[in-house]
Amino acid sequence: MPTKKKTAVPAQRANWELRLYVAGQTAKSLQAFANLKRICEEHLAGEYHIEIVDLLQNPQLAAGDQIIALPTLVRKLPEPVRKIIGDLSNTERVLVGLDLQPRIAPLKP
Amino acid sequence: MRSTKTKPVSGKADHGNLPKCLTGIHGLDEITLGGLPRGRPTLVCGGAGCGKTLLGIEFLVRGATLFGEPGVCVSFEETAEELTSNVESLGFNLTTLVRQKKLAIDHVQVERNLIEETGDYDLEALFVRIGHAVDAIGAKRVLLDSVEALFAGLEDESVLRSELRRLFRWLKDRNLTTIVTGERGQGTLTRHGLEEYISDCVILLDHQVTETILTRRLRVVKYRGSTHGMNEYPFLIESDGISVLPVTSMALKYKSSNERVSTGVPALDEMFGGKGYFRGNSILVSGTSGTGKTSLTTHFVDAACGRGEKCVFFSFEEPADQIIRNMRSIGINLQRWVDKGLLHFHSVRPTTYGLEMHLVKIHKVIQEFGPSLVVVDPVTGLLHAGTAYETRSILLRMIDFLKERQITAILTTLTSGTAMQEQTEVEISSLVDAWLLLRDIESGGERNRGIYILKARGVAHSNQIREFLLTSHGVELREVYLGEAGMLTGSARVTQEAKDESAALIGRQEIERKQLLLQRKRRALDAQIAALQLDLETEVQESEQLIAQEKLKVKKWEQDRGVMVTSRYGNSGMRTENGRPAAAAGKGK
Numbered sequence: 001m002p003t004k005k006k007t008a009v010p011a012q013r014a015n016w017e018l019r020l021y022v023a024g025q026t027a028k029s030l031q032a033f034a035n036l037k038r039i040c041e042e043h044l045a046g047e048y049h050i051e052i053v054d055l056l057q058n059p060q061l062a063a064g065d066q067i068i069a070l071p072t073l074v075r076k077l078p079e080p081v082r083k084i085i086g087d088l089s090n091t092e093r094v095l096v097g098l099d100l101q102p103r104i105a106p107l108k109p
Numbered sequence: 110m111r112s113t114k115t116k117p118v119s120g121k122a123d124h125g126n127l128p129k130c131l132t133g134i135h136g137l138d139e140i141t142l143g144g145l146p147r148g149r150p151t152l153v154c155g156g157a158g159c160g161k162t163l164l165g166i167e168f169l170v171r172g173a174t175l176f177g178e179p180g181v182c183v184s185f186e187e188t189a190e191e192l193t194s195n196v197e198s199l200g201f202n203l204t205t206l207v208r209q210k211k212l213a214i215d216h217v218q219v220e221r222n223l224i225e226e227t228g229d230y231d232l233e234a235l236f237v238r239i240g241h242a243v244d245a246i247g248a249k250r251v252l253l254d255s256v257e258a259l260f261a262g263l264e265d266e267s268v269l270r271s272e273l274r275r276l277f278r279w280l281k282d283r284n285l286t287t288i289v290t291g292e293r294g295q296g297t298l299t300r301h302g303l304e305e306y307i308s309d310c311v312i313l314l315d316h317q318v319t320e321t322i323l324t325r326r327l328r329v330v331k332y333r334g335s336t337h338g339m340n341e342y343p344f345l346i347e348s349d350g351i352s353v354l355p356v357t358s359m360a361l362k363y364k365s366s367n368e369r370v371s372t373g374v375p376a377l378d379e380m381f382g383g384k385g386y387f388r389g390n391s392i393l394v395s396g397t398s399g400t401g402k403t404s405l406t407t408h409f410v411d412a413a414c415g416r417g418e419k420c421v422f423f424s425f426e427e428p429a430d431q432i433i434r435n436m437r438s439i440g441i442n443l444q445r446w447v448d449k450g451l452l453h454f455h456s457v458r459p460t461t462y463g464l465e466m467h468l469v470k471i472h473k474v475i476q477e478f479g480p481s482l483v484v485v486d487p488v489t490g491l492l493h494a495g496t497a498y499e500t501r502s503i504l505l506r507m508i509d510f511l512k513e514r515q516i517t518a519i520l521t522t523l524t525s526g527t528a529m530q531e532q533t534e535v536e537i538s539s540l541v542d543a544w545l546l547l548r549d550i551e552s553g554g555e556r557n558r559g560i561y562i563l564k565a566r567g568v569a570h571s572n573q574i575r576e577f578l579l580t581s582h583g584v585e586l587r588e589v590y591l592g593e594a595g596m597l598t599g600s601a602r603v604t605q606e607a608k609d610e611s612a613a614l615i616g617r618q619e620i621e622r623k624q625l626l627l628q629r630k631r632r633a634l635d636a637q638i639a640a641l642q643l644d645l646e647t648e649v650q651e652s653e654q655l656i657a658q659e660k661l662k663v664k665k666w667e668q669d670r671g672v673m674v675t676s677r678y679g680n681s682g683m684r685t686e687n688g689r690p691a692a693a694a695g696k697g698k
Contacts, residue, residue: 021234023233023234023237028229028230028231031229032228035228055233055234055237056237059237059238059240059241060241062234062237062238062241063215063216063238066217066218066219067234067238068217068219068232068234068235068238068259068262069230069231069232069233069234069235069263070230070231070232070233070234071230072230072234081223082223082225083223083224083225084224084225084226084227085224085225085226085227085230086226086227086228086229086230087227087228087229087230088227088228089227089228089229090227090228093225093226093227093228094225094227096225097225097227
């Protein structure tokens with residue numbers, strides 16, 4: 001996996017700016033990237049742009065997005081900024097986190 | 110792993126080979142006998158607003174400025190700007206330190222509602238951030254304030270716990286001396302049980318409000334591998350950081366001076382065995398209201414300043430100007446010593462702040478001014494700032510502090526009219542070396558002052574009560590009148606003395622009169638003797654005259670008779686028939 005990778009999508013359609021923070025090629029980061037790729041292809045085909053930030057190489061970037069956990073996926077666009085941590089194995093929650101699926105509404109009395 | 114020390118651990122901290130890291134926080138290094146465990150995390154816990162963050166920041170700032178150890182502040186609650194402005198009032202300029210690369214501040218913000226957890230994760234990014242900041246400035250110290258915010262931000266507590274354990278291990282491996290702060294929980298030291306992970310050193314901060322006065326306290330709960338002060342120590346957050354107050358000499362090991370110095374009142378020196386008190390003694394002056402405690406103590410001050418020594422006068426009742434003015438009335442000019450820089454007044458209301466604050470202020474003033482004599486007038490004033498027990502412990506600490514530095518302490522205590530005279534309300538009599546008791550003596554419709562030395566350790570002191578007079582030229586001690594009517598003072602004494610005087614006068618006059626009489630008698634007798642002698646002489650003279658006349662007569666008669674005989678024989682040549690010629694014949698035979 002390259003440390004900084006841009007998926008080949010037509011620029012004009014990339015209205016989803018996603019940034020995945022990792023620290024080296026750990027099992028978790030590879031897992032996260034694979035999961036992200038899969039979800040994006042399923043739900044945002046052709047509309048997304050993934051940037052991968054390896055904090056081992058650019059540690060100073062962690063502070064900017066207030067990253068503490070790894071891996072962390074940050075939805076830069078569309079706003080508001082959302083953060084999703086973990087290896088993205090729970091697709092349901094990733095979709096909620098990305099606002100691709102409404103949260104399960106609490107039961108109303 | 111770096112193990113080089115930029116500053117050797119202070120020698121007194123030699124308990125095992127545990128390397129320590131001086132915090133530079135006033136008093137804390139004494140309690141921990143040399144600082145925090147070097148290269149290990151220390152937990153600082155306590156309730157809200159007890160000064161955890163401040164302690165941590167001061168640890169970093171002192172490290173950066175005093176010990177050449179840069180530090181990283183990882184703040185989970187406040188931004189760098191907030192922190193900077195918060196500690197600005199303590200004289201810490203974080204901005205400058207950051208610019209000088211002696212300090213790095215990283216604000217770690219965790220907001221749960223912006224985070225969705227979707228599987229397995231770790232906190233590696235936090236490690237990366239800390240590691241990056243540490244490497245950027247070569248930090249030796251780290252503050253994590255307060256790591257517990259993570260518990261609010263992250264859902265998966267088990268991950269968080271294992272990650273925290275790893276974090277502390279990691280900090281240790283990098284030999285970073287770390288302070289981790291934690292909010293105090295119910296029945297536990299920290300709300301989330303951080304003490305489970307940090308077992309090397311735990312410091313508990315606390316604050317209590319007693320009668321509206323706040324007292325902050327610090328206690329070293331544990332310190333693995335080292336002894337430490339066990340007690341709760343009061344501490345203060347002041348204009349230049351934190352000050353913790355350990356009892357300065359727990360072992361009573363201070364030296365004692367043999368030098369005797371004058372009290373400033375010659376008669377009182379006499380009472381102190383003629384030589385005054387020992388330098389470095391603590392002298393208690395107790396008495397009821399208006400017995401002249403302050404006036405007496407200013408004599409001590411005046412005498413000390415006169416010797417060129419520095420004095421500090423802590424007043425809890427009167428402002429400096431008032432004391433100076435009042436003492437002028439007994440002929441003591443304190444202003445000149447203030448002007449010369451030998452005397453410093455520190456007047457403050459007892460209730461202005463808590464006892465500890467008072468003690469710290471006293472410590473500070475003493476350390477800055479360096480006096481050889483200190484007056485606290487009155488120590489009972491401190492009772493307003495705390496309980497009797499607390500006051501006593503504060504005074505004990507203060508006396509210890511002063512003794513350690515061989516500073517003479519003059520403490521006055523106010524005895525209330527109803528209380529026993531020989532008992533101070535703060536019960537510090539056993540702590541002091543000398544005790545002067547001023548008392549009222551009421552008699553003959555007057556209230557007079559008396560003074561006596563209740564105790565004076567190591568001094569052969571007078572056992573007498575003296576009358577204590579405040580005159581326009583200072584305190585004077587007079588012998589009290591001891592007579593048949595008991596002890597007399599004031600005008601009663603004066604009257605009695607006058608009576609005695611007149612009695613003595615009458616006695617003297619009587620003797621003179623008798624002597625005069627005797628003289629006269631002698632003179633009269635002498636005259637008589639002279640007259641008699643004169644008489645005798647006259648008589649003798651007369652007698653001698655008569656005798657002489659008689660002799661002359663006899664001679665004359667004989668001559669006459671001879672002439673007659675001759676003439677008779679010459680005329681007739683015959684003897685007459687009368688006796689005469691016969692007698693003459695007889696005579697001639």
